[in-house]
Amino acid sequence: MSALVTGASRGLGAVMAVHLARAGHAVAVNYHAGAALADEVVASIRSAGGVAEAFGADVTDEAAVTDLVARVTASLGPVDVLVCNATGPQPAVPVEDLTWEDHLDQLRFFVKSPTLLLREVLPAMKERGRGRVIQIGSDMFERALPRSSAYVAAKGAQLGLTRSWARELGPHGITVNYVAPGWIPVERHEGASTAGYIAETPMSRQGVPDDIAAAVVYLASEAASFVTGTRLTVNGGHTID
Numbered sequence: 001m002s003a004l005v006t007g008a009s010r011g012l013g014a015v016m017a018v019h020l021a022r023a024g025h026a027v028a029v030n031y032h033a034g035a036a037l038a039d040e041v042v043a044s045i046r047s048a049g050g051v052a053e054a055f056g057a058d059v060t061d062e063a064a065v066t067d068l069v070a071r072v073t074a075s076l077g078p079v080d081v082l083v084c085n086a087t088g089p090q091p092a093v094p095v096e097d098l099t100w101e102d103h104l105d106q107l108r109f110f111v112k113s114p115t116l117l118l119r120e121v122l123p124a125m126k127e128r129g130r131g132r133v134i135q136i137g138s139d140m141f142e143r144a145l146p147r148s149s150a151y152v153a154a155k156g157a158q159l160g161l162t163r164s165w166a167r168e169l170g171p172h173g174i175t176v177n178y179v180a181p182g183w184i185p186v187e188r189h190e191g192a193s194t195a196g197y198i199a200e201t202p203m204s205r206q207g208v209p210d211d212i213a214a215a216v217v218y219l220a221s222e223a224a225s226f227v228t229g230t231r232l233t234v235n236g237g238h239t240i241d
Contacts, residue, residue: 002076003220004028004069005042006117007086009038011186012136015209016083016216021050023217025081028072029054032086033170051076059086060108064117069120078124081220084114092147097120098225106154110137114161122169132220135162135233136212139180142239166229174222175228177219181212182235203236 003020007013018041018072021027027045029052031038038054045052053075059066072079076224088109093102113136125131140148143156164178183197184207198206215234218224233239 001025001026001080002072002078003081004030004055004072004079004117004121005083005085006113007032009034009041009054009082012181012184012209012212013085013108014041014151016085016213017052018048018221019210019213019217020081020083021045021052025050025220025223026053026076028052028076028079030059030068030086032058033058059113059117064130065113065116065120070096070118071089071101073124078128079121080119080125080128080130081134082117083134083136083216083220084117086113087136090151093150094147095149098149099207103153106150110154110158111161114158118165121125122174125169125174126172129173131169131172132224133162133165133169133174133176134216134219135159135176135178136216137162137178137180137181139233139235141180141240142233143175150173162231163229170228173225175219177224177228178231179212179215179219180233180235182207182230182233182238184209184212197238201238203218207234207236207237 003025005013005017008017008029015030017027029038029041042052042054057064108218140152161174162178211234215232
């Protein structure tokens with residue numbers, strides 16, 4: 001079984017790729033910039049006995065996505081598990097300065113990209129009567145922090161896609177789910193204080209990338225074959241659905 005993880009050269013995506021490989025998937029490690037980092041992820045997987053290959057592509061570009069899925073299929077086989085994780089900058093923008101382009105910047109990653117990717121992998125999934133689509137969302141849709149309205153709106157749209165696709169694709173044996181991490185510090189958060197967030201979290205600890213990866217592995221597995229259209233929030237109870 002092959003798994004395509006977008007935005008997998010670092011952060012949450014890299015850890016998801018490693019965990020999926022441990023679970024037996026041949027993993028396509030997608031990156032846009034940072035080929036060296038993607039190669040490190042691939043090397044880590046291979047050193048542990050797994051199968052992985054790095055694939056560069058801008059997953060917001062239609063032609064690039066078509067080419068990406070063709071390359072992954074030729075190298076690792078048809079995509080069984082699609083993990084839509086790629087993201088871009090998320091600047092704080094007060095509403096008085098908010099533009100339509102600000103919205104489009106977020107929608108490109110959380111609506112356009114998943115749509116392009118699903119369209120490309122869907123024919124093979126339908127043919128096999130099985131597939132797993134896992135969207136990486138955010139609990140920001142519930143937290144609705146100020147100055148983040150474009151990001152929050154796009155994450156809400158991504159959740160809507162998940163639910164609609166789950167109903168449409170369920171008859172084909174394809175599940176579509178949404179993992180909503182809380183704040184999980186990764187490389188770009190180095191030096192940030194976590195004390196306030198932990199104080200608001202019932203589990204009294206900060207989440208780590210392994211927590212998110214474990215949820216992704218579960219949703220990709222046969223154990224989750226009857227789970228679809230679900231938002232799985234992984235934030236230690238920071239928000240309660």
